[in-house]
Amino acid sequence: MSVERHGISVGIERVSCETIIVFKAKGKLTHDDYQAMIPIFKTTIEELDSSALKILVDISTLTGWELRAAWDDFKLGLELNSKIDKIAIYGDKSWQELASKVGSWFVSGDIKSFEEYDSAIEWLID
Secondary structure, eight states: OOOOOOEEEEEEEEETTEEEEEEEEEEEEOHHHHHHHHHHHHHHHHHHTOSSEEEEEEEEEEEEEOHHHHHHHHHHHHHHGGGEEEEEEESOOTTHHHHHHHHHTTOSSEEEEESSHHHHHHHHHO
């Protein structure tokens, strides 16, 4: 039996004195994945009380989005626009560079893609 695993986990990582919100996307994301994650994420950023969010998006195991999930992702980016300082996109996908460029049109903070996890973290805390 083949089990399809997909979803988005949200975590907090402390590096030196910096707080980084980490998203780990797995499989092909659905609208339901965003519906489950968004309340957790909003509670996390309220507790952090930060107006300069540093976010790591780990897409190393992402295979894609359903159209409605891509729309959810776009809306979340617009909603958080003014609170984002930096977004690092980590993974080895050939399309991650394009995603970071398109995202930069809609997010006021800096967005950059990385093929190495440690490089992404170092850029976020710099």
